Amino acid sequence: xxxxxxxxxxxxxxxxxxxxxxxxxxxxxxxxxxxxxxxxxxxxxxxxxxxxxxxxxxxxxxxxxxxxxxxxxxxxxxxxxxxxxxxxxxxxxxxxxxxxxxxxxxxxxxxxxxxxxxxxxxxxxxxxxxxxxxxxxxxxxxxxxxxxxxxxxxxxxxxxxxxxxxxxxxxxxxxxxxxxxxxxxxxxxxxxxxxxxxxxxxxxxxxxxxxxxxxxxxxxxxxxxxxxxxxxxxxxxxxxxxxxxxxxxxxxxxxxxxxxxxxxxxxxxxxxxxxxxxxxxxxxxxxxxxxxxxxxxxxxxxxx
Amino acid sequence: xxxxxxxxxxxxxxxxxxxxxxxxxxxxxxxxxxxxxxxxxxxxxxxxxxxxxxxxxxxxxxxxxxxxxxxxxxxxxxxxxxxxxxxxxxxxxxxxxxxxxxxxxxxxxxxxxxxxxxxxxxxxxxxxxxxxxxxxxxxxxxxxxxxxxxxxxxxxxxxxxxxxxxxxxxxxxxxxxxxxxxxxxxxxxxxxxxxxxxxxxxxxxxxxxxxxxxxxxxxxxxxxxxxxxxxxxxxxxxxxxxxxxxxxxxxxxxxxxxxxxxxxxxxxxxxxxxxxxxxxxxxxxxxxxxxxxxxxxxxxxxxxxxxxxxxxxxxxxxxxxxxxxxxxxxxxxxxxxxxxxxxxxxxxxxxxxxxxxxxxxxxxxxxxxxxxxxxxxxxxxxxxxxxxxxxxxxxx
Numbered sequence: 001x002x003x004x005x006x007x008x009x010x011x012x013x014x015x016x017x018x019x020x021x022x023x024x025x026x027x028x029x030x031x032x033x034x035x036x037x038x039x040x041x042x043x044x045x046x047x048x049x050x051x052x053x054x055x056x057x058x059x060x061x062x063x064x065x066x067x068x069x070x071x072x073x074x075x076x077x078x079x080x081x082x083x084x085x086x087x088x089x090x091x092x093x094x095x096x097x098x099x100x101x102x103x104x105x106x107x108x109x110x111x112x113x114x115x116x117x118x119x120x121x122x123x124x125x126x127x128x129x130x131x132x133x134x135x136x137x138x139x140x141x142x143x144x145x146x147x148x149x150x151x152x153x154x155x156x157x158x159x160x161x162x163x164x165x166x167x168x169x170x171x172x173x174x175x176x177x178x179x180x181x182x183x184x185x186x187x188x189x190x191x192x193x194x195x196x197x198x199x200x201x202x203x204x205x206x207x208x209x210x211x212x213x214x215x216x217x218x219x220x221x222x223x224x225x226x227x228x229x230x231x232x233x234x235x236x237x238x239x240x241x242x243x244x245x246x247x248x249x250x251x252x253x254x255x256x257x258x259x260x261x262x263x264x265x266x267x268x269x270x271x272x273x274x275x276x277x278x279x280x281x282x283x284x285x286x287x288x289x290x291x292x293x294x295x296x297x298x299x300x301x302x303x304x
Numbered sequence: 305x306x307x308x309x310x311x312x313x314x315x316x317x318x319x320x321x322x323x324x325x326x327x328x329x330x331x332x333x334x335x336x337x338x339x340x341x342x343x344x345x346x347x348x349x350x351x352x353x354x355x356x357x358x359x360x361x362x363x364x365x366x367x368x369x370x371x372x373x374x375x376x377x378x379x380x381x382x383x384x385x386x387x388x389x390x391x392x393x394x395x396x397x398x399x400x401x402x403x404x405x406x407x408x409x410x411x412x413x414x415x416x417x418x419x420x421x422x423x424x425x426x427x428x429x430x431x432x433x434x435x436x437x438x439x440x441x442x443x444x445x446x447x448x449x450x451x452x453x454x455x456x457x458x459x460x461x462x463x464x465x466x467x468x469x470x471x472x473x474x475x476x477x478x479x480x481x482x483x484x485x486x487x488x489x490x491x492x493x494x495x496x497x498x499x500x501x502x503x504x505x506x507x508x509x510x511x512x513x514x515x516x517x518x519x520x521x522x523x524x525x526x527x528x529x530x531x532x533x534x535x536x537x538x539x540x541x542x543x544x545x546x547x548x549x550x551x552x553x554x555x556x557x558x559x560x561x562x563x564x565x566x567x568x569x570x571x572x573x574x575x576x577x578x579x580x581x582x583x584x585x586x587x588x589x590x591x592x593x594x595x596x597x598x599x600x601x602x603x604x605x606x607x608x609x610x611x612x613x614x615x616x617x618x619x620x621x622x623x624x625x626x627x628x629x630x631x632x633x634x635x636x637x638x639x640x641x642x643x644x645x646x647x648x649x650x651x652x653x654x655x656x657x658x659x660x661x662x663x664x665x666x667x668x669x670x671x672x673x674x675x676x677x678x679x680x681x682x683x684x685x686x687x688x689x690x691x692x693x694x695x696x697x698x699x700x
Contacts, residue, residue, distance in 0.1 A: 200357050201390035204461075205404035205451070206378025215403070219394040 041283070047276040054272035066277035076278060079256040083282075086172055086257060087236030087289075093176040094232045095225070098183025103217075105184070106191050116188070120181035127178060131245025134174045135161055138246070161246050164254035171255055174242050179235060183228040190224025191217070219300070226297035230290050237286045258282040306368035306458040306491060307333050308354060314362035315349050315515075323349040324515045327363070331459075331508075334489045336482070338506030340496055342538070342639060346515035347495045348463055354493060355461050356380050367458055378407070383452035384461040388468060389444045391436040391451075397423070398432040401450040422454040425484070442473045449484065459491040466501065478505055499539050503527065511535050513639070528686075533632070533695040536591050536688055537640035542622065544591045546637055547629035547660040548692065551583040560590060563628035563658065567606055570684045577689065579700050588698065589632045591688035594622065594665040598681050599672070605679020609662060614672055621668040625678060626659040636695050 052059030070076035138160035240259040249256040266275030308331040315324040339347035352358040356377035510520040519531040530536035549560035609625035
């Protein structure tokens with residue numbers, strides 16, 4: 001019979017086990033993610049350099065032609081601009097609004113829980129379904145125009161989602177309405193993390209409300225700011241449901257976004273190669289902007 | 305610098321919980337006043353009311369000549385040191401200390417010179433560029449002190465500022481704060497649950513229980529003449545020994561009858577307490593501090609007890625000895641015992657059934673074994689008698 005392993009050997013084995021067990025436990029998740037998310041994405045990226053129509057068995061290589069089309073006039077540049085406008089508006093409005101709501105609903109308001117729920121519900125509802133409701137609200141004979149009429153502002157009435165000048169901002173309004181509730185929750189969680197003693201210290205130190213916000217609250221919300229800004233940027237760049245429900249990308253492409261173009265070219269026009277190129281560009285834009293933003297915001301967090 | 309006056313101050317929280325009742329206290333200019341009591345006694349609420357962080361339900365609080373009931377905390381010209389330091393984690397030490405000055409729009413040069421002076425006083429000069437997270441607990445505590453003194457306020461308010469420090473550092477910071485206060489001469493209200501801290505730091509202490517001020521005065525006075533059984537049990541470590549005894553008249557004097565022993569009261573004790581007559585035939589609470597019991601010769605002992613434990617602490621020894629007597633089981637004693645720190649047993653707690661364990665502070669060189677029956681003498685000029693019904697000390 002062999003001698004039992006020495007203490008040193010046991011300790012070494014334990015060390016190895018402790019080091020490797022987390023990886024072993026993570027492997028199933030990693031494999032699933034690779035097979036179901038990353039491999040299809042990387043695989044489809046290959047089609048971005050072909051003219052595949054999504055049905056035939058063969059595809060011809062077209063080099064960078066699909067990307068040239070995207071960045072050409074009448075191609076995807078309009079959609080790219082719309083995407084950036086929507087993302088920019090959502091980033092600013094949802095974060096400023098969410099933060100304002102969080103600050104307002106943090107205090108000893110009696111109805112704060114009810115109000116929190118009311119502001120959060122839009123995010124929990126189906127974005128497509130609420131998009132169709134908003135489409136009705138903003139239609140020419142819809143409730144919004146009727147309210148304008150009731151207020152004597154009938155000169156402002158228009159088909160909001162059919163007007164090329166206003167359609168994109170109408171979509172932006174709906175998207176902001178939908179996501180502001182979530183950013184509010186993120187900021188509320190961030191505010192809860194600020195120790196109450198700091199509020200007391202600020203009060204005794206005699207700082208004004210503005211000084212308290214600028215010098216204490218906002219810097220301490222840096223982690224929540226990173227999360228909320230990154231999420232809203234990603235959601236804004238990938239805006240799809242609301243656009244489809246409200247305008248379908250119209251009128252005459254005035255509200256087309258990269259996400260709706262990906263869908264239309266791939267599944268409606270049968271241009272899988274071009275759709276894949278658009279998807280690749282969208283993915284790269286999202287990744288670059290989100291990473292750059294996270295990098296900048298994380299530097300603020302490091303100060304904590 | 306200013307006086308602080310609390311007149312009939314009360315606080316009831318919205319749910320109806322009463323935190324402070326009818327608190328009357330005048331804190332003199334430059335005085336170091338300590339609020340002490342167990343958790344939930346209302347000491348922190350009282351301090352926060354002075355700071356303006358809690359609204360007052362009843363009464364008035366004045367700082368100097370000004371009634372400050374409705375005045376914002378920032379406009380009371382007070383500085384506060386918090387239990388968890390409440391430093392701004394994203395700011396450097398310099399910015400932390402400078403914050404209250406910036407809030408007052410002070411000129412940059414003045415801010416710099418004041419911060420540097422405060423940092424020098426507290427030994428923080430080399431840490432001014434660092435963040436609070438890189439400092440030790442003691443250093444953070446100093447930064448919190450720096451933020452308070454840089455303002456040169458009317459008064460300092462300190463809410464258990466040492467409770468997060470380890471025992472050794474606590475002792476060091478205790479004297480640093482006391483010295484600093486003496487040096488600056490700024491009126492200070494200090495809250496603690498630690499009676500040792502209160503005794504060593506305060507020029508005056510205010511003992512609180514269940515929102516009611518029990519007694520206030522110089523620490524030694526409160527220690528030597530506790531107004532009631534709660535104060536007697538709460539102040540002192542190890543705590544006061546308590547047992548019940550029946551008062552009986554014996555010629556011109558009185559005797560205290562324990563279960564199987566009798567303690568004759570000396571004429572001096574009786575002369576000062578004419579009201580004892582009303583207690584004849586009734587039980588009173590007897591309190592005696594561990595240092596006022598002594599192990600003596602067989603012939604001169606007034607009580608006999610059986611040793612159950614001996615703790616030698618180096619400079620002194622604590623002898624735990626059981627006597628046949630009824631324990632004082634008043635809520636006040638139990639509450640004070642529960643909140644005691646460093647005390648090795650609840651004062652007046654029983655050893656075996658029908659016995660009370662007394663703690664005797666004695667010379668460590670004495671050879672005493674567990675099981676010995678020892679004669680004990682009681683310093684009767686330091687004997688405390690309490691009305692068991694009301695808990696009040698019988699001093700008259």
